[in-house]
Amino acid sequence: MKAIVKPTNQLEGTINALSSKNYTTRYLLIGALAEGTSTIYYPAHSEDSDAMRRCIRDLGAIVEEDDEKMTIQGFGSHPKHVKELNVGNAGAVLRFLMSIAAFCPELTFVNTYPNSLGKRPHDDLIVTLQQMGIEVEHQEGKLPITIRGGKPRGGKLTVSGNISSQFLSSLLFMTPLLEEDSEIEVLHDLKSKIIVGQTLEVIAQAGIHIEASEDLMHYKIPGRQKYQPQKYVVQGDYPGSAAILAAAAVTNSDVKVLRLEETSKQGEKAVVDVLRDMGVNLTHENGVVHVKGNQQLKAGEFDGDHFTDAVLAMVAAAVFAEGTSRFYNVENLRYKECDRITDYLTELRKAGADVEERQSEIIIHGRPQGVEGGVEINAHYDHRVIMALTVVGLRSKQGLVINDAHHVAKSYPHYFEHLLSLGAQIELVEE
Numbered sequence: 001m002k003a004i005v006k007p008t009n010q011l012e013g014t015i016n017a018l019s020s021k022n023y024t025t026r027y028l029l030i031g032a033l034a035e036g037t038s039t040i041y042y043p044a045h046s047e048d049s050d051a052m053r054r055c056i057r058d059l060g061a062i063v064e065e066d067d068e069k070m071t072i073q074g075f076g077s078h079p080k081h082v083k084e085l086n087v088g089n090a091g092a093v094l095r096f097l098m099s100i101a102a103f104c105p106e107l108t109f110v111n112t113y114p115n116s117l118g119k120r121p122h123d124d125l126i127v128t129l130q131q132m133g134i135e136v137e138h139q140e141g142k143l144p145i146t147i148r149g150g151k152p153r154g155g156k157l158t159v160s161g162n163i164s165s166q167f168l169s170s171l172l173f174m175t176p177l178l179e180e181d182s183e184i185e186v187l188h189d190l191k192s193k194i195i196v197g198q199t200l201e202v203i204a205q206a207g208i209h210i211e212a213s214e215d216l217m218h219y220k221i222p223g224r225q226k227y228q229p230q231k232y233v234v235q236g237d238y239p240g241s242a243a244i245l246a247a248a249a250v251t252n253s254d255v256k257v258l259r260l261e262e263t264s265k266q267g268e269k270a271v272v273d274v275l276r277d278m279g280v281n282l283t284h285e286n287g288v289v290h291v292k293g294n295q296q297l298k299a300g301e302f303d304g305d306h307f308t309d310a311v312l313a314m315v316a317a318a319v320f321a322e323g324t325s326r327f328y329n330v331e332n333l334r335y336k337e338c339d340r341i342t343d344y345l346t347e348l349r350k351a352g353a354d355v356e357e358r359q360s361e362i363i364i365h366g367r368p369q370g371v372e373g374g375v376e377i378n379a380h381y382d383h384r385v386i387m388a389l390t391v392v393g394l395r396s397k398q399g400l401v402i403n404d405a406h407h408v409a410k411s412y413p414h415y416f417e418h419l420l421s422l423g424a425q426i427e428l429v430e431e
Protein backbone atom coordinates (compact mmCIF):
# COMPACT_ATOMS: atom_id res chain seq x y z
CA MET A 1 0.00 0.00 0.00
CA LYS A 2 1.06 3.56 -0.81
CA ALA A 3 0.05 6.44 1.44
CA ILE A 4 -0.25 9.74 -0.39
CA VAL A 5 0.01 12.32 2.38
CA LYS A 6 -1.14 15.79 1.37
CA PRO A 7 -0.53 19.11 3.11
CA THR A 8 -3.09 19.45 5.89
CA ASN A 9 -3.53 22.65 7.82
CA GLN A 10 -5.95 21.51 10.47
CA LEU A 11 -6.76 18.42 12.54
CA GLU A 12 -9.76 18.18 14.80
CA GLY A 13 -11.57 15.50 16.78
CA THR A 14 -11.26 12.75 19.37
CA ILE A 15 -9.84 9.26 19.06
CA ASN A 16 -9.44 6.32 21.37
CA ALA A 17 -5.78 5.34 21.69
CA LEU A 18 -4.95 1.93 20.30
CA SER A 19 -4.27 -0.76 22.91
CA SER A 20 -0.70 -1.16 24.09
CA LYS A 21 1.35 -3.54 21.97
CA ASN A 22 3.96 -4.09 24.66
CA TYR A 23 1.45 -4.94 27.39
CA THR A 24 -0.46 -7.21 25.02
CA THR A 25 2.60 -9.26 24.06
CA ARG A 26 3.54 -9.55 27.74
CA TYR A 27 0.06 -10.58 28.93
CA LEU A 28 -0.22 -13.15 26.14
CA LEU A 29 3.13 -14.61 27.16
CA ILE A 30 2.42 -14.82 30.89
CA GLY A 31 -1.04 -16.20 30.10
CA ALA A 32 0.70 -18.96 28.16
CA LEU A 33 3.21 -19.55 30.96
CA ALA A 34 0.39 -19.99 33.51
CA GLU A 35 -1.46 -23.24 34.11
CA GLY A 36 -5.16 -22.36 33.99
CA THR A 37 -7.16 -19.75 32.14
CA SER A 38 -6.15 -16.08 31.97
CA THR A 39 -8.26 -13.33 30.42
CA ILE A 40 -6.95 -10.25 28.61
CA TYR A 41 -9.41 -7.39 28.12
CA TYR A 42 -8.91 -4.99 25.17
CA PRO A 43 -5.81 -6.71 23.71
CA ALA A 44 -4.02 -4.96 20.85
CA HIS A 45 -4.64 -6.29 17.35
CA SER A 46 -1.54 -5.71 15.28
CA GLU A 47 0.95 -7.84 13.38
CA ASP A 48 3.24 -8.06 16.41
CA SER A 49 0.56 -8.99 18.93
CA ASP A 50 -0.90 -11.44 16.40
CA ALA A 51 2.57 -12.98 16.08
CA MET A 52 2.72 -13.62 19.82
CA ARG A 53 -0.81 -15.06 19.78
CA ARG A 54 0.04 -17.36 16.86
CA CYS A 55 3.28 -18.56 18.45
CA ILE A 56 1.84 -19.33 21.89
CA ARG A 57 -0.93 -21.25 20.11
CA ASP A 58 1.71 -23.22 18.21
CA LEU A 59 3.40 -23.90 21.54
CA GLY A 60 0.21 -25.39 22.93
CA ALA A 61 -1.80 -22.55 24.51
CA ILE A 62 -5.52 -22.51 23.76
CA VAL A 63 -6.57 -19.00 22.80
CA GLU A 64 -10.16 -17.90 22.31
CA GLU A 65 -11.37 -14.41 21.60
CA ASP A 66 -14.36 -12.16 21.12
CA ASP A 67 -14.60 -8.42 20.41
CA GLU A 68 -13.60 -7.42 23.92
CA LYS A 69 -11.25 -10.08 25.30
CA MET A 70 -9.03 -13.09 24.80
CA THR A 71 -8.84 -16.11 27.06
CA ILE A 72 -5.69 -18.19 27.22
CA GLN A 73 -5.32 -21.63 28.65
CA GLY A 74 -1.60 -21.82 29.25
CA PHE A 75 1.00 -24.57 28.97
CA GLY A 76 3.05 -23.55 32.03
CA SER A 77 6.66 -24.63 31.68
CA HIS A 78 5.74 -27.41 29.24
CA PRO A 79 5.38 -25.96 25.76
CA LYS A 80 4.49 -28.32 22.94
CA HIS A 81 7.60 -29.60 21.19
CA VAL A 82 7.11 -27.78 17.89
CA LYS A 83 9.91 -27.70 15.33
CA GLU A 84 9.44 -24.19 13.95
CA LEU A 85 8.08 -20.78 14.91
CA ASN A 86 7.46 -17.73 12.74
CA VAL A 87 7.45 -14.46 14.69
CA GLY A 88 7.00 -12.28 11.59
CA ASN A 89 8.89 -9.03 12.13
CA ALA A 90 8.37 -8.82 15.89
CA GLY A 91 11.63 -8.38 17.78
CA ALA A 92 10.19 -8.58 21.28
CA VAL A 93 8.19 -11.69 20.40
CA LEU A 94 11.26 -13.44 19.02
CA ARG A 95 13.47 -12.55 21.95
CA PHE A 96 10.88 -13.38 24.64
CA LEU A 97 10.21 -16.77 23.02
CA MET A 98 13.88 -17.65 22.50
CA SER A 99 14.12 -18.29 26.25
CA ILE A 100 10.88 -20.29 26.32
CA ALA A 101 12.24 -22.38 23.42
CA ALA A 102 14.91 -23.59 25.87
CA PHE A 103 12.18 -25.91 27.25
CA CYS A 104 11.86 -27.59 23.81
CA PRO A 105 14.24 -30.22 22.38
CA GLU A 106 14.80 -28.41 19.07
CA LEU A 107 13.03 -25.31 17.82
CA THR A 108 13.94 -23.13 14.83
CA PHE A 109 12.89 -19.49 14.52
CA VAL A 110 12.57 -18.90 10.79
CA ASN A 111 13.61 -15.77 8.92
CA THR A 112 10.63 -14.26 7.08
CA TYR A 113 11.83 -10.61 7.16
CA PRO A 114 15.44 -10.90 5.96
CA ASN A 115 15.64 -7.12 5.41
CA SER A 116 14.35 -6.13 8.83
CA LEU A 117 14.24 -8.58 11.79
CA GLY A 118 16.66 -10.76 9.80
CA LYS A 119 19.30 -8.04 10.21
CA ARG A 120 18.88 -7.53 13.98
CA PRO A 121 21.42 -8.96 16.45
CA HIS A 122 20.49 -11.44 19.19
CA ASP A 123 24.01 -12.45 20.31
CA ASP A 124 23.60 -11.12 23.85
CA LEU A 125 20.69 -13.46 24.59
CA ILE A 126 22.37 -16.37 22.81
CA VAL A 127 25.37 -16.02 25.13
CA THR A 128 23.15 -16.23 28.22
CA LEU A 129 21.21 -19.22 26.88
CA GLN A 130 24.57 -20.94 26.36
CA GLN A 131 25.42 -20.18 30.01
CA MET A 132 22.25 -22.17 30.86
CA GLY A 133 23.57 -25.20 28.98
CA ILE A 134 21.43 -24.61 25.88
CA GLU A 135 22.87 -25.18 22.41
CA VAL A 136 22.08 -22.42 19.94
CA GLU A 137 22.73 -22.51 16.20
CA HIS A 138 22.62 -19.09 14.56
CA GLN A 139 23.92 -16.98 11.70
CA GLU A 140 26.38 -14.65 13.44
CA GLY A 141 23.78 -13.88 16.08
CA LYS A 142 20.96 -13.47 13.55
CA LEU A 143 17.99 -15.50 12.21
CA PRO A 144 17.37 -18.30 11.46
CA ILE A 145 18.12 -19.49 14.99
CA THR A 146 17.77 -23.07 16.25
CA ILE A 147 17.58 -23.66 19.98
CA ARG A 148 18.33 -27.14 21.31
CA GLY A 149 17.02 -27.12 24.83
CA GLY A 150 15.43 -29.48 27.26
CA LYS A 151 16.61 -28.75 30.76
CA PRO A 152 17.94 -25.20 31.03
CA ARG A 153 20.08 -24.52 34.13
CA GLY A 154 19.66 -21.51 36.42
CA GLY A 155 22.37 -20.24 38.74
CA LYS A 156 24.53 -17.20 38.15
CA LEU A 157 23.80 -15.61 34.78
CA THR A 158 24.91 -12.46 33.01
CA VAL A 159 23.33 -10.59 30.12
CA SER A 160 24.42 -7.50 28.27
CA GLY A 161 21.92 -4.65 28.18
CA ASN A 162 23.88 -2.60 25.67
CA ILE A 163 21.79 -3.31 22.58
CA SER A 164 18.32 -4.12 23.89
CA SER A 165 16.37 -4.55 27.12
CA GLN A 166 14.40 -7.37 25.49
CA PHE A 167 17.13 -9.92 26.29
CA LEU A 168 16.85 -9.21 30.01
CA SER A 169 13.04 -9.17 29.89
CA SER A 170 13.13 -12.53 28.15
CA LEU A 171 15.21 -14.06 30.96
CA LEU A 172 13.02 -12.49 33.63
CA PHE A 173 9.95 -14.19 32.13
CA MET A 174 11.64 -17.61 31.92
CA THR A 175 13.93 -18.03 34.93
CA PRO A 176 11.16 -18.27 37.58
CA LEU A 177 10.14 -21.56 35.89
CA LEU A 178 13.58 -23.18 36.31
CA GLU A 179 14.34 -25.87 38.87
CA GLU A 180 17.21 -23.84 40.36
CA ASP A 181 17.19 -20.31 41.71
CA SER A 182 18.90 -17.77 39.45
CA GLU A 183 20.77 -14.52 39.77
CA ILE A 184 21.07 -12.21 36.79
CA GLU A 185 23.68 -9.50 36.52
CA VAL A 186 23.22 -7.00 33.68
CA LEU A 187 26.54 -6.15 32.05
CA HIS A 188 27.43 -2.82 30.49
CA ASP A 189 24.59 -0.35 30.23
CA LEU A 190 20.89 -1.19 30.22
CA LYS A 191 19.16 0.47 27.27
CA SER A 192 15.41 1.09 27.30
CA LYS A 193 15.65 0.44 31.04
CA ILE A 194 12.23 1.90 31.67
CA ILE A 195 10.45 -0.89 29.81
CA VAL A 196 11.92 -3.50 32.15
CA GLY A 197 9.58 -1.91 34.69
CA GLN A 198 6.65 -3.08 32.54
CA THR A 199 8.08 -6.61 32.50
CA LEU A 200 8.44 -6.64 36.30
CA GLU A 201 4.95 -5.17 36.68
CA VAL A 202 3.20 -7.88 34.67
CA ILE A 203 5.29 -10.69 36.18
CA ALA A 204 4.25 -9.52 39.66
CA GLN A 205 0.59 -9.37 38.53
CA ALA A 206 0.88 -13.10 37.77
CA GLY A 207 2.10 -13.77 41.32
CA ILE A 208 5.77 -14.31 40.47
CA HIS A 209 8.41 -13.07 42.89
CA ILE A 210 11.60 -11.43 41.64
CA GLU A 211 13.96 -9.32 43.73
CA ALA A 212 15.30 -6.46 41.60
CA SER A 213 17.99 -3.99 42.65
CA GLU A 214 16.95 -0.36 42.53
CA ASP A 215 19.10 0.34 39.45
CA LEU A 216 17.57 -2.72 37.67
CA MET A 217 21.04 -4.20 37.07
CA HIS A 218 20.81 -7.20 39.49
CA TYR A 219 18.06 -9.74 40.04
CA LYS A 220 17.44 -12.68 42.38
CA ILE A 221 14.87 -15.11 41.01
CA PRO A 222 13.67 -18.07 43.04
CA GLY A 223 13.08 -21.12 40.83
CA ARG A 224 10.09 -23.57 40.78
CA GLN A 225 7.55 -20.72 40.68
CA LYS A 226 4.23 -20.90 38.86
CA TYR A 227 2.53 -18.09 36.93
CA GLN A 228 -1.00 -17.67 38.26
CA PRO A 229 -3.81 -17.26 35.72
CA GLN A 230 -5.25 -13.75 36.09
CA LYS A 231 -7.46 -11.12 34.49
CA TYR A 232 -5.57 -8.34 32.73
CA VAL A 233 -6.75 -5.05 31.24
CA VAL A 234 -4.59 -3.56 28.48
CA GLN A 235 -4.08 0.20 28.66
CA GLY A 236 -3.75 2.62 25.74
CA ASP A 237 -0.50 2.70 23.75
CA TYR A 238 1.76 5.73 24.12
CA PRO A 239 4.32 4.90 21.37
CA GLY A 240 1.65 4.76 18.64
CA SER A 241 -0.31 7.69 20.07
CA ALA A 242 2.89 9.75 20.08
CA ALA A 243 2.64 10.00 16.28
CA ILE A 244 -0.95 11.27 16.46
CA LEU A 245 0.09 13.81 19.11
CA ALA A 246 3.03 14.91 16.94
CA ALA A 247 0.66 15.36 13.97
CA ALA A 248 -1.59 17.51 16.17
CA ALA A 249 1.44 19.48 17.37
CA VAL A 250 2.61 20.47 13.86
CA THR A 251 -0.83 21.50 12.55
CA ASN A 252 -3.52 23.88 13.72
CA SER A 253 -5.45 21.44 15.80
CA ASP A 254 -7.89 20.58 18.51
CA VAL A 255 -7.28 16.88 19.10
CA LYS A 256 -8.06 14.64 22.05
CA VAL A 257 -6.57 11.17 22.52
CA LEU A 258 -8.37 9.08 25.15
CA ARG A 259 -7.12 6.09 27.20
CA LEU A 260 -3.65 7.48 27.93
CA GLU A 261 -3.18 6.86 31.66
CA GLU A 262 -1.14 9.46 33.54
CA THR A 263 0.17 6.74 35.90
CA SER A 264 1.30 4.40 33.09
CA LYS A 265 4.73 2.77 33.31
CA GLN A 266 5.24 3.22 29.55
CA GLY A 267 8.35 5.35 29.06
CA GLU A 268 6.80 6.95 25.98
CA LYS A 269 4.39 8.75 28.32
CA ALA A 270 7.29 11.26 28.38
CA VAL A 271 6.11 12.59 25.00
CA VAL A 272 3.56 14.70 26.83
CA ASP A 273 6.42 16.53 28.58
CA VAL A 274 8.58 16.58 25.44
CA LEU A 275 5.83 18.30 23.46
CA ARG A 276 5.11 20.64 26.36
CA ASP A 277 8.83 21.57 26.46
CA MET A 278 8.59 22.26 22.74
CA GLY A 279 5.94 24.84 23.53
CA VAL A 280 2.91 22.80 22.45
CA ASN A 281 -0.31 23.80 24.13
CA LEU A 282 -1.64 20.61 25.74
CA THR A 283 -3.25 19.18 28.84
CA HIS A 284 -3.21 15.64 30.27
CA GLU A 285 -6.05 14.87 32.65
CA ASN A 286 -8.19 11.83 33.40
CA GLY A 287 -6.45 9.76 30.75
CA VAL A 288 -7.04 12.36 28.02
CA VAL A 289 -4.26 14.20 26.19
CA HIS A 290 -5.73 17.32 24.59
CA VAL A 291 -3.54 19.15 22.07
CA LYS A 292 -4.41 22.57 20.74
CA GLY A 293 -1.70 22.98 18.13
CA ASN A 294 -0.88 26.32 16.56
CA GLN A 295 2.13 25.27 14.46
CA GLN A 296 4.50 27.13 16.81
CA LEU A 297 7.14 24.79 18.22
CA LYS A 298 10.49 25.49 19.82
CA ALA A 299 13.56 23.28 19.80
CA GLY A 300 14.72 21.21 22.78
CA GLU A 301 17.29 18.64 23.98
CA PHE A 302 16.06 15.26 25.13
CA ASP A 303 17.42 11.91 26.37
CA GLY A 304 15.59 9.71 23.88
CA ASP A 305 16.33 6.45 25.69
CA HIS A 306 13.46 7.28 28.05
CA PHE A 307 10.93 7.12 25.22
CA THR A 308 12.67 4.93 22.66
CA ASP A 309 9.64 4.03 20.49
CA ALA A 310 8.45 7.64 20.29
CA VAL A 311 11.74 9.29 19.33
CA LEU A 312 10.97 9.25 15.60
CA ALA A 313 7.61 10.96 16.10
CA MET A 314 9.19 13.61 18.35
CA VAL A 315 11.96 14.19 15.78
CA ALA A 316 9.22 14.71 13.17
CA ALA A 317 7.73 17.43 15.36
CA ALA A 318 11.19 18.97 15.90
CA VAL A 319 11.61 19.27 12.10
CA PHE A 320 9.19 22.24 12.34
CA ALA A 321 10.53 23.80 15.56
CA GLU A 322 12.33 27.11 15.83
CA GLY A 323 16.00 26.35 16.57
CA THR A 324 18.17 23.25 16.80
CA SER A 325 16.92 20.15 18.65
CA ARG A 326 18.99 17.21 19.86
CA PHE A 327 17.86 13.71 20.79
CA TYR A 328 20.78 11.98 22.53
CA ASN A 329 21.47 8.51 24.00
CA VAL A 330 19.61 6.87 21.10
CA GLU A 331 22.25 4.55 19.58
CA ASN A 332 20.10 1.48 20.01
CA LEU A 333 17.63 2.94 17.50
CA ARG A 334 20.12 1.56 14.98
CA TYR A 335 19.15 -2.01 15.93
CA LYS A 336 15.39 -1.80 15.44
CA GLU A 337 13.23 -2.54 12.35
CA CYS A 338 15.74 -0.49 10.35
CA ASP A 339 18.63 1.75 11.33
CA ARG A 340 16.34 4.39 12.78
CA ILE A 341 19.12 6.97 12.68
CA THR A 342 20.75 6.63 9.23
CA ASP A 343 17.73 5.25 7.34
CA TYR A 344 15.22 7.62 8.95
CA LEU A 345 17.41 10.68 8.41
CA THR A 346 17.92 9.70 4.76
CA GLU A 347 14.14 9.89 4.28
CA LEU A 348 13.79 13.11 6.31
CA ARG A 349 16.45 14.77 4.14
CA LYS A 350 14.61 13.71 0.99
CA ALA A 351 11.50 15.38 2.42
CA GLY A 352 13.48 18.60 2.89
CA ALA A 353 14.47 18.48 6.57
CA ASP A 354 17.86 19.72 7.79
CA VAL A 355 19.16 16.90 10.00
CA GLU A 356 22.51 15.51 11.16
CA GLU A 357 23.48 12.24 12.76
CA ARG A 358 26.06 11.16 15.31
CA GLN A 359 26.59 7.58 16.42
CA SER A 360 24.05 8.04 19.22
CA GLU A 361 22.36 11.33 18.41
CA ILE A 362 19.89 12.94 16.05
CA ILE A 363 20.24 16.69 15.50
CA ILE A 364 17.53 18.71 13.79
CA HIS A 365 17.84 22.28 12.54
CA GLY A 366 14.18 23.23 12.55
CA ARG A 367 12.28 24.71 9.62
CA PRO A 368 9.21 26.45 11.08
CA GLN A 369 8.22 27.55 7.57
CA GLY A 370 7.70 23.87 6.60
CA VAL A 371 9.59 21.50 4.31
CA GLU A 372 9.27 21.10 0.56
CA GLY A 373 8.19 17.45 0.22
CA GLY A 374 7.07 16.25 -3.21
CA VAL A 375 9.12 13.02 -3.05
CA GLU A 376 8.64 9.28 -2.51
CA ILE A 377 9.64 7.84 0.83
CA ASN A 378 11.10 4.38 1.45
CA ALA A 379 9.49 2.91 4.57
CA HIS A 380 12.45 0.61 5.35
CA TYR A 381 9.90 -1.98 6.66
CA ASP A 382 9.46 0.25 9.70
CA HIS A 383 6.06 1.21 11.11
CA ARG A 384 7.57 4.05 13.14
CA VAL A 385 9.31 5.54 10.07
CA ILE A 386 5.95 5.44 8.27
CA MET A 387 4.09 7.14 11.12
CA ALA A 388 6.75 9.83 11.59
CA LEU A 389 7.11 10.63 7.87
CA THR A 390 3.32 10.96 7.69
CA VAL A 391 3.58 13.73 10.29
CA VAL A 392 6.23 15.46 8.17
CA GLY A 393 4.11 15.04 5.03
CA LEU A 394 1.13 16.79 6.60
CA ARG A 395 3.23 19.92 7.16
CA SER A 396 5.09 19.79 3.82
CA LYS A 397 4.39 22.06 0.86
CA GLN A 398 3.92 19.33 -1.73
CA GLY A 399 3.01 16.30 0.35
CA LEU A 400 4.82 12.93 0.48
CA VAL A 401 4.22 9.52 -1.03
CA ILE A 402 5.08 6.80 1.46
CA ASN A 403 5.76 3.48 -0.23
CA ASP A 404 5.01 0.16 1.51
CA ALA A 405 2.94 2.00 4.08
CA HIS A 406 1.10 -1.25 4.98
CA HIS A 407 3.99 -2.03 7.35
CA VAL A 408 2.31 0.43 9.72
CA ALA A 409 0.21 -2.59 10.76
CA LYS A 410 3.18 -3.98 12.72
CA SER A 411 1.89 -1.95 15.65
CA TYR A 412 -0.91 0.41 14.52
CA PRO A 413 -3.13 -0.96 11.71
CA HIS A 414 -5.67 1.88 12.20
CA TYR A 415 -3.14 4.72 12.12
CA PHE A 416 -4.25 6.22 8.80
CA GLU A 417 -7.92 5.65 9.59
CA HIS A 418 -7.46 7.58 12.84
CA LEU A 419 -5.70 10.46 11.08
CA LEU A 420 -8.38 10.53 8.37
CA SER A 421 -11.06 10.78 11.06
CA LEU A 422 -9.26 13.87 12.38
CA GLY A 423 -9.36 15.45 8.91
CA ALA A 424 -5.92 14.55 7.55
CA GLN A 425 -5.64 14.63 3.76
CA ILE A 426 -4.33 11.15 3.03
CA GLU A 427 -5.09 8.84 0.13
CA LEU A 428 -4.36 5.14 0.49
CA VAL A 429 -3.63 3.23 -2.71
CA GLU A 430 -3.52 -0.57 -2.68
CA GLU A 431 -0.84 -1.99 -4.98
Ligand SMILES: O=C(O)C1=C[C@@H](OP(=O)(O)O)[C@@H](O)[C@H](O)C1
Pocket residue numbers: 022092163164165166169191192195308309332
Ligand atom coordinates in the same frame (compact mmCIF):
# COMPACT_ATOMS: atom_id res chain seq x y z
O1 LIG B 1 10.25 -5.04 25.67
C1 LIG B 1 9.58 -4.58 24.74
O2 LIG B 1 8.40 -4.96 24.53
C2 LIG B 1 10.19 -3.57 23.85
C3 LIG B 1 11.41 -3.01 24.17
C4 LIG B 1 12.06 -1.94 23.38
O3 LIG B 1 13.15 -2.50 22.66
P1 LIG B 1 14.70 -2.33 23.08
O4 LIG B 1 14.86 -2.82 24.47
O5 LIG B 1 15.40 -3.19 22.08
O6 LIG B 1 15.05 -0.88 22.96
C5 LIG B 1 11.07 -1.33 22.39
O7 LIG B 1 11.77 -0.59 21.42
C6 LIG B 1 10.23 -2.37 21.68
O8 LIG B 1 9.31 -1.78 20.83
C7 LIG B 1 9.42 -3.17 22.67
Ligand SMILES: C=C(OP(=O)(O)O)C(=O)O
Pocket residue numbers: 048089090091092093309336337384411
Ligand atom coordinates in the same frame (compact mmCIF):
# COMPACT_ATOMS: atom_id res chain seq x y z
C1 LIG C 1 11.22 -1.75 18.01
C2 LIG C 1 9.95 -2.12 18.04
O1 LIG C 1 9.49 -3.40 18.21
P1 LIG C 1 10.30 -4.78 18.30
O2 LIG C 1 11.65 -4.52 18.87
O3 LIG C 1 9.46 -5.64 19.21
O4 LIG C 1 10.35 -5.34 16.90
C3 LIG C 1 8.88 -1.08 17.93
O5 LIG C 1 7.71 -1.42 18.15
O6 LIG C 1 9.16 0.08 17.61
